[in-house]
Amino acid sequence: MIPYGRQDITQADVDAVVEVLKSDFLTQGPKVPIFEQTIAEKVGARHAVAVNSATSALHIACLALELGPGDWLWTTPITFVASANCGLYCGAQVDFVDIDPRTYNMNPAALQDKLEQAEQLGRLPKVVVPVHLCGQPCDMAAIHALSQRYGFKVVEDASHAIGGKYRDEYVGNCSYSDITIFSFHPVKIITTAEGGVAVTNDDKLAGRMELFRSHGVTRDPKLMTHPPDGPWYYQQVALGLNYRMTELQAALGISQMNRLDDYVAARHRIAERYDLLLADLPVTTPWQHPDGYSGLHLYVIRLHLDQIKKTHREVFDSLRQQGIGVNVHYIPVHTQPYYESMGFQVGNFPHAEHYYQEAISLPMFQTLTTSQQDEVVRALRQAIAA
Ligand SMILES: *Cc1c(COP(=O)(O)O)cnc(C)c1O
Numbered sequence: 001m002i003p004y005g006r007q008d009i010t011q012a013d014v015d016a017v018v019e020v021l022k023s024d025f026l027t028q029g030p031k032v033p034i035f036e037q038t039i040a041e042k043v044g045a046r047h048a049v050a051v052n053s054a055t056s057a058l059h060i061a062c063l064a065l066e067l068g069p070g071d072w073l074w075t076t077p078i079t080f081v082a083s084a085n086c087g088l089y090c091g092a093q094v095d096f097v098d099i100d101p102r103t104y105n106m107n108p109a110a111l112q113d114k115l116e117q118a119e120q121l122g123r124l125p126k127v128v129v130p131v132h133l134c135g136q137p138c139d140m141a142a143i144h145a146l147s148q149r150y151g152f153k154v155v156e157d158a159s160h161a162i163g164g165k166y167r168d169e170y171v172g173n174c175s176y177s178d179i180t181i182f183s184f185h186p187v188k189i190i191t192t193a194e195g196g197v198a199v200t201n202d203d204k205l206a207g208r209m210e211l212f213r214s215h216g217v218t219r220d221p222k223l224m225t226h227p228p229d230g231p232w233y234y235q236q237v238a239l240g241l242n243y244r245m246t247e248l249q250a251a252l253g254i255s256q257m258n259r260l261d262d263y264v265a266a267r268h269r270i271a272e273r274y275d276l277l278l279a280d281l282p283v284t285t286p287w288q289h290p291d292g293y294s295g296l297h298l299y300v301i302r303l304h305l306d307q308i309k310k311t312h313r314e315v316f317d318s319l320r321q322q323g324i325g326v327n328v329h330y331i332p333v334h335t336q337p338y339y340e341s342m343g344f345q346v347g348n349f350p351h352a353e354h355y356y357q358e359a360i361s362l363p364m365f366q367t368l369t370t371s372q373q374d375e376v377v378r379a380l381r382q383a384i385a386a
Contacts, residue, residue: 002363002372003325005187005297008263016255020247031250036197038257043162043172045180045199047206050250051213054159054183054196056243058086058129061155061179061198064208067092067127074114075129075157076106077332077352083129083157084333092126094342096334098349100139102287104300104359106130107351108142115150127153132161132171133329134286135189135267135295140166140176159183162190163264164295171295174201179209184249187365189263189295190256192249208238216240266366267296270373274299274362277377282307282384284358298329299364302355309386312357318383319360324376327361 020031036048051057067073073087077096087094097114100107111128118124128147130138140156147154154177158164161171162182172180179202182188184195200206211218216238221228224235271294275285282304288294303312310318319326332352334344346353363376 001323001325002368002376003187003365004327004361004363006365006367007186007191008259008365008367010255010259012258013252013255016251017248020251023247025247027244027246029247031247031254032245035192035245035250035253035257038254039172039182039197040199042257042260043170043180043199045172045174046201047203048197048199049206049209049213050195050197050245050253051243052196052245052249053194053243054157054181054185055082055086056213056241057181057183057196057198058082058155058157059089059241060209060212060243061181061205062086062090062092062127063212064205065127065153065155065178071126072118072123073127073129074111074125075333076131076133077334077349078104078133078330078355079131079157079333080159080330081333081336083131084339086129087127094339095125096344096349096352097128098351099133099355101351101355103136103138103289104133104355105136105138106143108139108146111143111146115146119150124150125152127155129155129157131157131159132164132295134298134300135160135164136286136288137161137164137166137171137292137294139289139291141291144176153178156180158295159185159188159196160297161295162188163260165293167291168293172199174199178202179205184253184256187297189267189297190253190260192245192253192256195245195249195253211238212240213243214240215242263366264293264295267364268294270364270366270368271296271299273370273373274377277373278380281381283380296364298361300329300359300361302358303360303384305358308384310384312360315380315383316360319379322379322382324379325363328356328359329361330356332356 069091184192
């Protein structure tokens, strides 16, 4: 089976992890701060806070922004459930904004309409989470302008987009947001097995995220309510969690970061070749907005079902049967039973639902060979043939 995504682990990665295994620190040692500094410098942010997953990064981002009961978090329906669940973890309510039919990202015009209505109802969101789907940056200038006008905070879910650029600057410099989060799950662009990071330019938000990542406990006398009792002393000043990244993960991440730009360039070569090879087929290949350079985590095609004598399901099943590990990203979150039980229903976000009926993610990872890619295309031709 050719998977839709997979990690690339080199001997240098293995050596870096083994070195940590033989060292004094498996956790809370020197590697995590080095990894954080590597990320922050690369993307152009002041601070990076590494954690054990992007889901944890979203959670501490929302906690740092003081999202809580009575507040609203808005995101896109076409994302992994974690982009929405972080609001529920904080006791807030969640709502969605429909997608742009060309980029599949949160549509700023739909966001503006919804904000106008929400203002009248006194239900404006506290946090909005745009997701850079497939690695393509959202229209951040428009979303940022709306955040200024309506007073909400912006957390970019850039789980798909590390190494991507928006208006010639790396995603993560937070020019248009308060916090940006990245994921290092093995299917993503670089990996730490499990892992994530939150980056920000705001000193206070960074400090709060550091607290929430590790029990709400501090050893910094400046954060304590009275002078330390002694050198052993620490204080719990917030209710935090244990979301720490290990030294093993950080060492792997530091090593992987050396190849980030090469990885994204390889993904672009693969995408360009797919674009050519699929040009005569009844499918829509990914459209790229000129403001962005995608991280290209995913390569999603949409089937022109009116020109194909097969259903979406039949094409998908045929690809899987032919050994192509295709997937669908994503099931609209509002149609998940957990969200339906909160009152959402099919019909709420028509562009997202239409996209879901046609989308298939083809294999896309840095080590995909041209012969594997030819096999994917051959299988797709076969799958959609009458
Ligand atoms: C993968 C992913 C997450 C969650 O990442 P983890 O590191 O697995 O917790 C969140 N949002 C999006 C859009 C993702 O693709």
